[in-house]
Amino acid sequence: MNFLSVILFSLSLSVCLAKQLPKHEDKCHNLLGDELIAEILSYEKVKDEILNYVLQGDFKGQTYDQLAKFVDKFGARPSGSEVLERSIDYMIELTREEDINDIVTEELEVPHWVRGEEKITMLEPRVKDISLLGLGRSASTPPEGITAEVIVFENYDQLDKALDEDVRGKIVLYDPIFTTYSETNQYRTQGATKAAAKGAVASLVRSIAPFSINSPHTGSQTYGDEANKIPTAAITLEDADLIRRMYDRGENIVLNIKMSSTLDTKVSRNTIIDLKGSVHPEKLVIVSGHIDSWDVGQGAMDDGGGLFISWAAPVILKRLNLIPKRTVRSIFWTAEELGLVGAYAYEEAHRNESHNINFIMESDEGTFAPLGLIVAGTDKARCIVAEVLKLFESINASTLIEDDSPGSDISVIIKTGIPGASLHNENEKYFWFHHTEGDTMNVESPEELDLGAAFWTAVAYIIADISVDIPR
Amino acid sequence: MNFLSVILFSLSLSVCLAKQLPKHEDKCHNLLGDELIAEILSYEKVKDEILNYVLQGDFKGQTYDQLAKFVDKFGARPSGSEVLERSIDYMIELTREEDINDIVTEELEVPHWVRGEEKITMLEPRVKDISLLGLGRSASTPPEGITAEVIVFENYDQLDKALDEDVRGKIVLYDPIFTTYSETNQYRTQGATKAAAKGAVASLVRSIAPFSINSPHTGSQTYGDEANKIPTAAITLEDADLIRRMYDRGENIVLNIKMSSTLDTKVSRNTIIDLKGSVHPEKLVIVSGHIDSWDVGQGAMDDGGGLFISWAAPVILKRLNLIPKRTVRSIFWTAEELGLVGAYAYEEAHRNESHNINFIMESDEGTFAPLGLIVAGTDKARCIVAEVLKLFESINASTLIEDDSPGSDISVIIKTGIPGASLHNENEKYFWFHHTEGDTMNVESPEELDLGAAFWTAVAYIIADISVDIPR
Numbered sequence: 001m002n003f004l005s006v007i008l009f010s011l012s013l014s015v016c017l018a019k020q021l022p023k024h025e026d027k028c029h030n031l032l033g034d035e036l037i038a039e040i041l042s043y044e045k046v047k048d049e050i051l052n053y054v055l056q057g058d059f060k061g062q063t064y065d066q067l068a069k070f071v072d073k074f075g076a077r078p079s080g081s082e083v084l085e086r087s088i089d090y091m092i093e094l095t096r097e098e099d100i101n102d103i104v105t106e107e108l109e110v111p112h113w114v115r116g117e118e119k120i121t122m123l124e125p126r127v128k129d130i131s132l133l134g135l136g137r138s139a140s141t142p143p144e145g146i147t148a149e150v151i152v153f154e155n156y157d158q159l160d161k162a163l164d165e166d167v168r169g170k171i172v173l174y175d176p177i178f179t180t181y182s183e184t185n186q187y188r189t190q191g192a193t194k195a196a197a198k199g200a201v202a203s204l205v206r207s208i209a210p211f212s213i214n215s216p217h218t219g220s221q222t223y224g225d226e227a228n229k230i231p232t233a234a235i236t237l238e239d240a241d242l243i244r245r246m247y248d249r250g251e252n253i254v255l256n257i258k259m260s261s262t263l264d265t266k267v268s269r270n271t272i273i274d275l276k277g278s279v280h281p282e283k284l285v286i287v288s289g290h291i292d293s294w295d296v297g298q299g300a301m302d303d304g305g306g307l308f309i310s311w312a313a314p315v316i317l318k319r320l321n322l323i324p325k326r327t328v329r330s331i332f333w334t335a336e337e338l339g340l341v342g343a344y345a346y347e348e349a350h351r352n353e354s355h356n357i358n359f360i361m362e363s364d365e366g367t368f369a370p371l372g373l374i375v376a377g378t379d380k381a382r383c384i385v386a387e388v389l390k391l392f393e394s395i396n397a398s399t400l401i402e403d404d405s406p407g408s409d410i411s412v413i414i415k416t417g418i419p420g421a422s423l424h425n426e427n428e429k430y431f432w433f434h435h436t437e438g439d440t441m442n443v444e445s446p447e448e449l450d451l452g453a454a455f456w457t458a459v460a461y462i463i464a465d466i467s468v469d470i471p472r
Numbered sequence: 473m474n475f476l477s478v479i480l481f482s483l484s485l486s487v488c489l490a491k492q493l494p495k496h497e498d499k500c501h502n503l504l505g506d507e508l509i510a511e512i513l514s515y516e517k518v519k520d521e522i523l524n525y526v527l528q529g530d531f532k533g534q535t536y537d538q539l540a541k542f543v544d545k546f547g548a549r550p551s552g553s554e555v556l557e558r559s560i561d562y563m564i565e566l567t568r569e570e571d572i573n574d575i576v577t578e579e580l581e582v583p584h585w586v587r588g589e590e591k592i593t594m595l596e597p598r599v600k601d602i603s604l605l606g607l608g609r610s611a612s613t614p615p616e617g618i619t620a621e622v623i624v625f626e627n628y629d630q631l632d633k634a635l636d637e638d639v640r641g642k643i644v645l646y647d648p649i650f651t652t653y654s655e656t657n658q659y660r661t662q663g664a665t666k667a668a669a670k671g672a673v674a675s676l677v678r679s680i681a682p683f684s685i686n687s688p689h690t691g692s693q694t695y696g697d698e699a700n701k702i703p704t705a706a707i708t709l710e711d712a713d714l715i716r717r718m719y720d721r722g723e724n725i726v727l728n729i730k731m732s733s734t735l736d737t738k739v740s741r742n743t744i745i746d747l748k749g750s751v752h753p754e755k756l757v758i759v760s761g762h763i764d765s766w767d768v769g770q771g772a773m774d775d776g777g778g779l780f781i782s783w784a785a786p787v788i789l790k791r792l793n794l795i796p797k798r799t800v801r802s803i804f805w806t807a808e809e810l811g812l813v814g815a816y817a818y819e820e821a822h823r824n825e826s827h828n829i830n831f832i833m834e835s836d837e838g839t840f841a842p843l844g845l846i847v848a849g850t851d852k853a854r855c856i857v858a859e860v861l862k863l864f865e866s867i868n869a870s871t872l873i874e875d876d877s878p879g880s881d882i883s884v885i886i887k888t889g890i891p892g893a894s895l896h897n898e899n900e901k902y903f904w905f906h907h908t909e910g911d912t913m914n915v916e917s918p919e920e921l922d923l924g925a926a927f928w929t930a931v932a933y934i935i936a937d938i939s940v941d942i943p944r
Binding site: 068069072073074075125126128131212213214215237238241242245246249297298432433436437438440441442 | 540541544545546547597598600603684685686687709710713714717718721769770904905908909910912913914
């Protein structure tokens, strides 16, 4: 999951709750009419068939087991790596075994940033190792490292007010307390550029997380065009708090930072799997997740879970011989973590046929128990989705949250005016594990993945099968 | 906190709850009599004075601030290290600044195990770094490491049933799912010796913890007298689960384990601080915690918190000029983590005056919000403590749990027949951080430390001041 995806999450939740009043019901009823509402309700039986197959039938536990086999076999799958390409080949083979053969891959150039040695040693006021993870695309230090004093800022406002001469030659530590990801991750994504503009020699950021067991969280950052590319890394909440306490006591803090990495480009692939529609094969309902991951952890949560429920959708429909009128397309995006690179390439390559995308879905904020969808689109589009979601009250997945930019990769498509949704799920602990060594199968649950796969598949089927297109 | 301390915890909780019925009340009333119960109740005012001073008065926040200064200055304080001795000197100086000068230290020989390079690389079925922490006193591997296949056991029963030829030459992984610390830590403390007896070349243990963000947990282990001293380490829950999944699939798992360490002995000190009693200075009510820590993390929770509430007790009483009839003695144990070494030395050195120990208390299971005490002693002893605890209903710290071996260091004293108690507190997450790099100030809370210090001090004062000794 990248930084675009959580923007306005809390805000939109309250907006949604306000809109889910009877007035909203009336509005939807007027927009949709009795007939369409009745038609959507008539999918109750097929929805039950899908839920039963996944929650109690032959598919029970399969999403978790397949995800575990995949994650255990490949581990981390960073952009530009060979292991990412092998994992793509594996997913194609796994899909072919289901006798689904409408599979294409589309090549694109992706960043290939490879982490080398990373070490921070506090030299003053006492010697201590500081846990870190370099941020994506960070520059290296000289081999002997950078040794300098630390200056601490809670926010950009404090940095802006500081005298250049007080920052020059120093290591900047940003220490923003986590509120929401969208509010705090700016210190990770732009911190180095802003610190360099004041003459800092390196920048560190408090990991963008609400909880830690001394866990550093990596993530993307980009240098501004004019920026002096200073090395930049995330440190743990614990070490950030330690340094801040020392700083507040007036102690002189000196660190040595050693970091090395390489950056070039490689070719990777988006993977596109179609379960062709019976009536309008050209029309697409897309489900998706990204197959690349950070180089730390195992990429089980971000985004192995989203990848596998999106893999499961055409597979489950094929096994149940449920072929909707429109095509259900499953996309495995590549190189999401270094800037939605696969999604941008797809959008560009498919721009002239974008009118065929009926609805686009993505799961990249965890596959904990599903709660509903975070939906972008017109009022009528949202009303249709809201009616579909009513079918999922039995699994507590009927909540519709309005957000004009849901998801991460799909935000690239949605901003061109196409309606879509990301998975709303019980992901309160998502940022405990996000972009850390702790992103492993231990975060995933067989029961929650079953619920997610069943929900994802049934929603995609119904939207792909109903008599009306999702309006724009 | 060492392994002795949590035994029978859950069991004794249920026993206690059963005993806290009216019948228990009747029994205590008969044992104590109206006069003693009235006397204990009369301490309400002095209890309030202490609570007000710590929770709202000049001492508010002091325990946290002093602990933070100490932990930030020294960090980890492993047995036998120079930093441990400097931290002892610091605590003595800090106490002298309070004009408390009845301070002695008692020297003893302690183990000095120093961790060197540690690295585990999975070679088959794929290359992956495995996070680890060597266990205390572990032997080293040869410089090139030990490369061998893994065999996985969930428990000793499975190991015992395995053929020697199936274990010989292999790396044993114990993968016991955490239930309670006392049930599962046997795989850490004795695993190497048992695996070596079957011919294993190294042993690993799933970290003794219920939750992880890829966090390995170290801890003590001891080789049996006859044991072949094979290298031994803890790995994370995540990697243990990964290896078990691979093993269950029939995959061949090969690891290379490199570990180095040194072991010798050094001299350390127990620290003994007395606030002399006004009437019976020879009689002791002891509060205590250990000052040493593991070499990972900062020893803030284990046992910085217990150390500082025990430091605070005489300091708060001195500041309030509340001098009880008996002496309140604060002990900072050394070398707890490598086998209660300081406590054993104290018990031996003070055996001929042990009749003077009226009651002994220890905090070594966290200093989260206090809930009461875990008490060893006769029925009458427990009844007196139960009456004292009733005074703490306003801060929800009135629970008495019966346990014949509470605490870690003090269990050495208690087993000689002396009554005592350990702090019962809201420590459900204690084992998330225990013996990891995550044992830092971030686990501690100023408010909870205030509650703990106030409770600890007031209980010690009342027991040191009442007209009767705690009976044996």
